[in-house]
Amino acid sequence: AQSVTQLGSHVSVSEGALVLLRCNYSSSVPPYLFWYVQYPNQGLQLLLKYTSAATLVKGINGFEAEFKKSETSFHLTKPSAHMSDAAEYFCAVSENTGNQFYFGTGTSLTVIP
Amino acid sequence: KAGVTQTPRYLIKTRGQQVTLSCSPISGHRSVSWYQQTPGQGLQFLFEYFSETQRNKGNFPGRFSGRQFSNSRSEMNVSTLELGDSALYLCASSLLLAGGDGANVLTFGAGSRLTVL
Numbered sequence: 001a002q003s004v005t006q007l008g009s010h011v012s013v014s015e016g017a018l019v020l021l022r023c024n025y026s027s028s029v030p031p032y033l034f035w036y037v038q039y040p041n042q043g044l045q046l047l048l049k050y051t052s053a054a055t056l057v058k059g060i061n062g063f064e065a066e067f068k069k070s071e072t073s074f075h076l077t078k079p080s081a082h083m084s085d086a087a088e089y090f091c092a093v094s095e096n097t098g099n100q101f102y103f104g105t106g107t108s109l110t111v112i113p
Numbered sequence: 114k115a116g117v118t119q120t121p122r123y124l125i126k127t128r129g130q131q132v133t134l135s136c137s138p139i140s141g142h143r144s145v146s147w148y149q150q151t152p153g154q155g156l157q158f159l160f161e162y163f164s165e166t167q168r169n170k171g172n173f174p175g176r177f178s179g180r181q182f183s184n185s186r187s188e189m190n191v192s193t194l195e196l197g198d199s200a201l202y203l204c205a206s207s208l209l210l211a212g213g214d215g216a217n218v219l220t221f222g223a224g225s226r227l228t229v230l
Contacts, residue, residue, distance in 0.1 A: 034218075043117070043203055043221030044156075090156065094217070100169045101146075101219060103156040 002027055002093050006104035014112045019063075019078040021107045023091030026072065031093045033074045034101070035065055038088040047089075050074060061085070086111045115140065117222035119204050125228045131192040134225045138185050138206030144168075145187040146219065147179060150201040159202075162187055191227075199229045 007022040025031060032051055036044040048059025055067045061084075065076045074091060091104040118137040126132050138145050147159040158171035162181035179189040185206075191198055205219035 036221075041223070043119075043223045044205075044219075045221070046218055049218060100158055100161060100171075102158070103148075105155040 002031070002095060002102040004091050004093050004102050004104040006089075006091055006107050008107055009105065010108045010110070012110040012112060013081045015083055016080050019076070019081045019085065019109065021076040021089050021091075021109065023065075023074045023076065023104060024072055025074065025091075025093045027093060027095065031095055033065075033067060034092040034094075035059065035063070035074075035076050036090045036092060036103075038090065038106075040087075044090060047076070081109075081111045083111050083113060085109060117204055117206050117220055119202075119222035119225050121225060122223065123226050123228075125230060126194050127230050128194055128196060130194050131190060132194060132227060133188055133190045134202055134204075134227075136187045136189075136204030136206075136222060138187070138204075139220055142206035142208055142220070143185050144207045144217070145181055145185065146205045146207075147187070147189050148203045148205065149173075150203055150224070151199075156203070159189065194229045196229050199227060201226050 003026045005024045034049045035047040037047050038044045047063050048057045050057050050067045058064045063078045065074050067074050088106045088108050090106045092101045094101045120135045144163045146161040148156045150156045160179050161169045165181045176192045181187045201224045203224045205221045207217045207219050
């Protein structure tokens with residue numbers, strides 16, 4: 001079975017600082033990887049997805065993630081944090097074209113003015 | 114284009130009661146998945162429906178059930194509610210493409226927040 005580990009349930013950064021949210025996955029086959037963001041009282045919104053076309057994936061709102069097979073990682077980064085980035089971020093993996101996704105436990109991002 | 118609509122958004126029930134939650138997917142999306150989100154467990158997969166058939170099921174007791182109608186709308190039901198069923202229940206729909214890059218993107222609704230007293 002798939003599993004996703006997000007290191008750090010809470011991350012705080014200063015406005016303008018680098019955002020780094022960590023995600024490691026376990027998969028016996030090349031996975032599809034996703035990052036979703038959840039704002040308070042809302043559902044999850046797709047930030048970006050990795051589908052093997054390119055290891056560096058660019059998403060919305062200035063976020064990007066790099067797939068590193070040797071490290072089984074898919075960390076999310078943003079060069080400069082904005083107050084509006086404060087939210088819960090979820091890394092997810094699916095094995096194939098099916099719709100059974102496995103989510104990490106989430107990382108709550110706080111941006112300090 | 115309307116998004117995924119879940120109703121009701123908030124509801125309060127007491128132990129032993131049952132509840133039915135509804136999900137209307139994005140027009141044209143035939144796959145609907147349900148997830149339970151709690152602070153301690155995160156998002157856990159409940160089940161997925163495609164063309165009125167349950168394709169996958171997560172590790173939940175039989176009290177949790179669902180169905181999908183011919184118009185792709187889906188409902189989930191929880192019977193004999195327990196305190197631990199208090200959660201945000203999220204529905205997601207997708208196109209379930211057969212080709213392309215193979216990755217099906219889930220589009221989530223805002224969720225139904227269930228409180229069991």
